[in-house]
Amino acid sequence: MVTKKVNFLEPSFSEKEVQTVFNGSISDKGFHLSKVITRADSFLPLVHGTIESSLKGSILFIEYSLFPGSRFFLAFWSIISLLLAVFFSALYGDHAVGALCLTAGMGNWLFSWSNFNRKVRDTKQTLHRLLDLQTKDHR
Numbered sequence: 001m002v003t004k005k006v007n008f009l010e011p012s013f014s015e016k017e018v019q020t021v022f023n024g025s026i027s028d029k030g031f032h033l034s035k036v037i038t039r040a041d042s043f044l045p046l047v048h049g050t051i052e053s054s055l056k057g058s059i060l061f062i063e064y065s066l067f068p069g070s071r072f073f074l075a076f077w078s079i080i081s082l083l084l085a086v087f088f089s090a091l092y093g094d095h096a097v098g099a100l101c102l103t104a105g106m107g108n109w110l111f112s113w114s115n116f117n118r119k120v121r122d123t124k125q126t127l128h129r130l131l132d133l134q135t136k137d138h139r
Contacts, residue, residue: 081105
């Protein structure tokens with residue numbers, strides 16, 4: 001009830017809906033979700049989940065990942081930083097600039113990892129809160 005399947009090419013996509021918490025799709029086998037946001041966020045997690053039945057109910061297996069575009073740019077700038085470090089250290093013999101490039105690349109990873117984990121915690125809290133509300137309604 002709180003998830004909307006979104007077509008990003010629709011003109012109505014920009015309309016605000018108060019009750020929608022997640023964008024994505026849900027099927028019998030699993031789901032792919034992301035939180036509804038009002039401004040761009042490169043570190044927003046994409047939630048992949050599968051559902052398996054058990055004797056006492058259902059088991060949810062949930063994984064969080066960066067969106068493909070964010071993964072691409074993180075990998076791109078990491079490779080560029082590494083290549084610049086090798087270029088300056090090996091070809092020019094300037095180890096200080098090479099170390100600076102390598103440090104910048106590692107700083108980019110740490111910054112991205114930190115922000116992504118903060119967003120995962122936020123998404124996880126929202127998902128758990130909604131699942132708790134759902135189970136309380138069905139009792």
